[in-house]
Amino acid sequence: MARYTGPKSKIARKFGEPIFGDDKALEKRNYPPGQHGANKRRGKQSEYAVQLKEKQKAKYTYGILERQFRNLFERSQRSKGITGEVLLQLCESRLDNVVYRLGIAPSRSGARQLVSHRHITVNGEIVNIPSFSLKEGDSVGVREKSKSLTTIESSLANKSNVYEWLSWNQETMEGRFVTVPERIQIPENINEQFIVELYSK
Numbered sequence: 001m002a003r004y005t006g007p008k009s010k011i012a013r014k015f016g017e018p019i020f021g022d023d024k025a026l027e028k029r030n031y032p033p034g035q036h037g038a039n040k041r042r043g044k045q046s047e048y049a050v051q052l053k054e055k056q057k058a059k060y061t062y063g064i065l066e067r068q069f070r071n072l073f074e075r076s077q078r079s080k081g082i083t084g085e086v087l088l089q090l091c092e093s094r095l096d097n098v099v100y101r102l103g104i105a106p107s108r109s110g111a112r113q114l115v116s117h118r119h120i121t122v123n124g125e126i127v128n129i130p131s132f133s134l135k136e137g138d139s140v141g142v143r144e145k146s147k148s149l150t151t152i153e154s155s156l157a158n159k160s161n162v163y164e165w166l167s168w169n170q171e172t173m174e175g176r177f178v179t180v181p182e183r184i185q186i187p188e189n190i191n192e193q194f195i196v197e198l199y200s201k
Helices: 008-015 024-028 047-062 066-078 083-092 095-101 108-116 150-157 192-199
Strands: 120-122 139-142 166-169 174-177
Touching: 047 066, 047 083, 047 192, 066 083, 066 192, 083 095, 083 192, 095 108, 095 120, 095 139, 108 150
Parallel strands: none
Antiparallel strands: 120 139, 139 174, 166 174
């Protein structure tokens, strides 16, 4: 499936945020890429440009393509609750995102690869679909044969963030998707209202 494989630093500089994790290039050059990137006199962005930028930021952050993202938005529209919040909750409920949040992989792209290569189980069964949507109470673990993988071990050793809606058992190398996170618990700097406004046009 098509994925963005270009320079990540360029995308991070475009949005002015470390979307893919710590980025030295962004620290050194904290202005947009391109010939006129450092020019501070850039014209004011239109309302549409601001909304589009926010949607693109969300897509790059979660590693989701346009059609998938649109489908998630339509699902969130049909759900009870605030559309924008439900959209982010659906993104957070994806298996690749939860694997990343649990610290099994150092990045979402790394988590997607672990899932695709059949290293991850959900409720004891191997699942190789990164977009698999988890439900409250689902357990996410590392397949027995994969527990000694260096990438997984080093990622768990460097794990620092702890999220209230997830639990992790280091001995069994298994986590639990305890509950769908509230908007205030999701750390991503995304203005979901702009995305709703964009798709509602």
